[in-house]
Amino acid sequence: MANRILIVDDAAFMRMMIKDILTKNNFEVVGEAADGNQAVEKYQELTPDLVTLDITMPEMDGIEALKKIRSIDPNARVIMCSAMGQQAMVIDAIQAGAKDFIVKPFQADRVVEAVRKALA
Numbered sequence: 001m002a003n004r005i006l007i008v009d010d011a012a013f014m015r016m017m018i019k020d021i022l023t024k025n026n027f028e029v030v031g032e033a034a035d036g037n038q039a040v041e042k043y044q045e046l047t048p049d050l051v052t053l054d055i056t057m058p059e060m061d062g063i064e065a066l067k068k069i070r071s072i073d074p075n076a077r078v079i080m081c082s083a084m085g086q087q088a089m090v091i092d093a094i095q096a097g098a099k100d101f102i103v104k105p106f107q108a109d110r111v112v113e114a115v116r117k118a119l120a
Contacts (some may be wrong), residue, residue: 002028003119006046008039008065009054009081010052014104018052021108027115036060043076048119052111053098055082055089065074065091070097079117081106 005027009015010035019029031046033039035057043051053067056064062080076077080093086103090101099118102110 002026003049003115004028004030005115006033006042006048006051008033008036008042008051008057008062009033010057011054012088014081016056017106018111021106021111022108022115025112025115027114036062036065036068036077040063040072041068047073050077050079051061052079052081052102053055053092055080057073063089063096066093066096066098077120099117 005022007015007018007029015032016034022029028118030048033042039053053062053066069101078098079102079107080098080102081104093101102112102114
């Protein structure tokens with residue numbers, strides 16, 4: 001059975017790119033969300049195996065969404081994505097429980113490697 005993944009990014013184009021990379025590598029994208037609030041709702045509704053989570057989003061940012069998802073499910077597997085490869089944000093994300101961090105623009109092989117590693 002394919003691993004079920006929830007993609008969260010406020011940019012539809014980025015969601016489409018990630019979805020394309022994942023589906024080509026035999027992962028099942030079970031849902032998409034455009035902000036942190038939707039991410040938390042969809043996580044509860046879909047219980048995916050993994051979440052890719054953008055950091056900079058309206059309503060609720062990725063770090064806050066990560067903390068909420070991890071409070072619902074301490075075993076949640078989340079990979080943070082951001083165009084801002086800022087050291088402090090990477091550290092915040094990892095401390096909040098993220099399994100990995102990928103920087104935009106994505107390299108397909110780096111996305112797949114991060115997802116496989118987080119699911120292993």
